[in-house]
């Protein structure tokens with residue numbers, strides 16, 4: 001583990017309790033995270049983003065709805081995941097990450113092979129990794145890198161429990177279908193069944 005690793009004691013301290021840890025990466029205005037936290041008061045929910053104006057929207061929603069099981073990590077998502085203890089996540093969510101459509105920008109996409117590996121390592125066994133995108137080529141990239149992870153099993157899935165966000169509205173208005181994916185962490189050493 002890195003010297004700046006974030007262990008379970010940190011979360012127990014941050015939330016004042018020990019509970020299943022759920023992380024949404026790139027929460028934007030926080031609508032999905034607020035909804036998730038409200039419907040799962042027994043989960044410790046962490047939003048990771050670098051877009052500060054969105055923090056206020058999420059904090060206001062929590063304040064308005066009396067949600068006290070959300071914390072915000074104002075940091076870059078990939079570094080954040082690398083600092084977490086292996087097997088600590090109950091769920092990991094990435095909804096509508098920036099698609100970076102131009103070929104020369106593809107390397108900026110968040111969900112790549114390295115991200116898939118660190119995500120798989122941070123999930124507990126049977127923990128879920130849910131993703132959504134309205135950009136079909138990015139959905140294909142996500143599926144390729146996640147299918148290649150030996151500790152993950154999954155693929156296209158029913159819509160995750162999430163409200164319609166402005167980014168989803170934009171995609172639908174542009175005629176782009178939304179693709180939901182869900183992968184689960186399987187015990188190490190058990191080969192996944194390919195679809």
Ligand SMILES: C[S@@+](CC[C@H](N)C(=O)[O-])C[C@H]1O[C@@H](n2cnc3c(N)ncnc32)[C@H](O)[C@@H]1O
Pocket residue numbers: 025026027028029048049050051054075076077078094095096097098110165166167168
């Ligand atoms: C297209 S928006 C989607 C927001 C939200 N999930 C939704 O569906 O409305 C992508 C979000 O990811 C955040 N983001 C992009 N790259 C990031 C990174 N490397 N680390 C943390 N947040 C990131 C952006 O700041 C932005 O809020």
